[in-house]
Amino acid sequence: MFRNAKLNISRSHTAWLCGRMMGVLQEIDTNFEPSQGVVGLTLNPVLHTDLSPGRWINDGLFEHSPDDPGLGMHLMVSFWGYGEDDEQVFSNLDRLLSNVRQACESVSLEIRQATGIA
Numbered sequence: 001m002f003r004n005a006k007l008n009i010s011r012s013h014t015a016w017l018c019g020r021m022m023g024v025l026q027e028i029d030t031n032f033e034p035s036q037g038v039v040g041l042t043l044n045p046v047l048h049t050d051l052s053p054g055r056w057i058n059d060g061l062f063e064h065s066p067d068d069p070g071l072g073m074h075l076m077v078s079f080w081g082y083g084e085d086d087e088q089v090f091s092n093l094d095r096l097l098s099n100v101r102q103a104c105e106s107v108s109l110e111i112r113q114a115t116g117i118a
Helices: 011-028 086-115
Strands: 037-047 071-081
Touching: 011 037, 011 071, 011 086, 037 086, 071 086
Parallel strands: none
Antiparallel strands: 037 071
């Protein structure tokens, strides 16, 4: 998810984010095997009500059109750690989460450099 909500409604930006995260994750720990753990990336639809011309109606529902300009995507990161016993599972999960953190930091740095945000 980008800090700037307008980028989250751009299909090209959210597709780039997903692809870049996947690429960076594959580069970080090349010895990490799928039998040790996996990461799944999913683009999920979201409505940014602050960017939408829709309106709040009764019972907390938000009324909007199917082509609402506030419709966008957020990147969901799912993960699973595997192993022969609890110690191995948690060791692999710790390694996997470290890889995810490094990937997030790397992609965040790329975005900050590209946008001129220090």
